[in-house]
Amino acid sequence: MSRIAFTPTRIAFVHPDLGIGGAERLVVDAALACTSKGHEVHLFTSHHDPARCFSETRDGQLPVHVHGSWFPRNIAGRFYAFCAYLRMIITAIAMALFYPRFDVVVVDQISACIPFLRIFSPKSKIVFYCHFPDQLLTQRTSLLKRLYRSPIDWLEERTTGLADTVLVNSKFTAGVFNATFRSLQHIRPQVVYPAINVAAFGSADDNGGGRPRGFARLALAPNTTFLSINRFERKKNLMLALEALLGLKQQLTKAEWEHVRLVLAGGYDERLPENREYHAELQQFAQANGLADHVSFKRSFSDEEKIQLLRSCDCLMYTPTNEHFGIGPLEGMISSRPVIAVNTGGPLETVVHKRTGFLCNPTSEAFTAAMLEIVRNPDAAEQMGVAGRARVLDKFSFAAFADQLEEVVQNLIEAGPSPAAATADRRRQPSRKAKKL
Template sequence: MVVAYLRSDMNDDLSRKGVLVHEWLEPTGGSENVFEVMASVFPETPIVTPWNNAPGRFSPARVRETSLAQTPLRHSKPAAALALPFVWRSKALAASAEWALISSHLFAHHLRVAPDATKLVYVHTPARYIWSPELDPRGAALSARAAAAPLKWIDRKRAREASSIAANSRFVRDRVRRHWQRDAEVIYPPVAVLDVRRSADEEAWQHAADGDVVAGLPEEFLLGVSRFVSYKRLDLVIEAGVATGLPVVIAGGGPEEDAIRSLADGASVDVRIVQRPSSAVLHALYKRATALVFPAVEDFGIVPVEAMAVGTPVIGVGAGGLLETVSHEETGYLLEEFDREGLQRAVRAVRELPRDVISASADRFSDAAFRSALGGWVDSIVPQASATRA
């Protein structure tokens, strides 16, 4: 068993105030981006995380790592997953905090707090590995299946410890009710719609090191943006291009890159891979695309909202978070299946959609909207937390 601790010289800094908690800190990732905004709402509150692989995100003095950071598990999330339920139960992590605000998509909500402390949980998703393996094939691994039954029991038990829960979408709220048997508020995550829009309008890509990518784009193309992992279904983005005869641009990176490149090489249309684009180039890709094709079933889906911020319509699956962010035949087109006829119909439809309407629809998911909703939720339960808010 891995025993977690905080260095004793940092433990007193938690004082009798609050602590912010996240599953782990990495350079990229949707939940990390949400947590960064969350942390900016409470800028003086210390952060606890199993490991910090993104030292540039926060002041080093603010982040407290557990002993897991000193092991190879910090570089293997699937392996670390089995240790984390034990790590979060260490008494040292938040023993002196009056309240804890936890950002959870795996087991961070298992955090042990003092008996009289308030525990607030912002849920990106109940752990897909154990609760929804149909949405994440990694849950089909033998080790994940073997651990699912006992982990479900303990996961539900820890969820009952929360003073209050907020979910990042109605889709996730419904799963919280079903899996944890708890109710939850809905607070949509922050999307940097103004920054994306400004960057695209100012054509910031011209000053980016990888700006030549934009200069060589085809006049029309379908865009796919995500990590290169199987459940993101980037193969269907390529199929959309084949079905409609449009070129395809796929932006991102990850372990399935070789498989994606193999599919691209065999496609009957031009498929370009843009590996880990800069923010400026990504924003330019959004703006120039005929449509963003987003086949994955996501809990919320930040990428579609970023695309809509610059007026680009979304073609996606009519399930999950897209049902809350994309309005069918108004800001995009939602399909039951990604078949040839449906994709052709979708592309014809989105070409006619007014881009100004699409752009305006993204504003309800802005940073400002999230900050207001999050701060109001925390203040309503922990009034003293308002003194630490930005």
């Protein structure tokens, strides 16, 4: 940062569902970062389950206000986007009407509520954090679906352009933003990388000093354990990890195979049919291919359990293609573990090929080859783990993240009233003609 002139402000974060996931982790870390700078911070959401959330939103560190949970998440199993937009609008209106004015409002993921913030809280500066254009996250497999999505896509683009500042999570997302929103070419999104709260993951000694627990190194800990941390959703492509494990089985000796394990851990919401169905598909694949004794499933977990999973593995596998950023690779690297990730999207900006892990084509053959390197070359895996932790400390620390966000906040405060606020003030002023009368 070029200056350290901090002005304490009231900041609100508006997020659709404070569950467990990369987007949720980012908004929680952003709120903590603003708190660390002396700001008063509140989180607003339409859903918050104390049994399935990050601890900071449960233990009082961050005040959470829930509005709009009464509105359904879908209508007869359809219209998820429509309902999500309305729930977000309800949350934002409740925040604007029932709480003292916030100086800065950070809208996360869904921009549809921004016009209502302009109306009901015109003096607030609005930041929109775009993880990825929503219109690119759903398939248009029928004419009816295209007709349904068309006004929603239009609304997303128009409302995104109403924010005072747009932030994105990677250079990859910034490029997609400009390619998708053709009418917003005048906006240059600012990249603010998500960060890792280094203190929460402990020191290098806590994580084994960078030494993986490979069976070739430690007789008392014989297993080589690969770990995947991702929600049980098809777009996360967890099947790739199982297919790669099957390929690894075919290349290892019987003695080597006996010491290999894969843990599939991730967010799981019983309310979501896809979570239930995909989890069952993965289990069936493991059973049908003789992998069941080598694969463990962990559905949802606490922060403490996640850290323990990372400390007890030898390598983190990250399987999504074109992931917007992906916090998983950072969590693996700060835990001094090499990372095997797909060579697209955010991992291209976090993982350094053959230095902190492997960037692979999204094929089982490519992932199997990288897994074989981890199993048979533990010295190289150890060096990658050490290099990965150093990279996170240098490029993706919580302190750097907090400073970036602080600069965004201070720039907004110093810029004065937003155009919408100025327009609202003019409308409240009596006209010259009215004064004469």
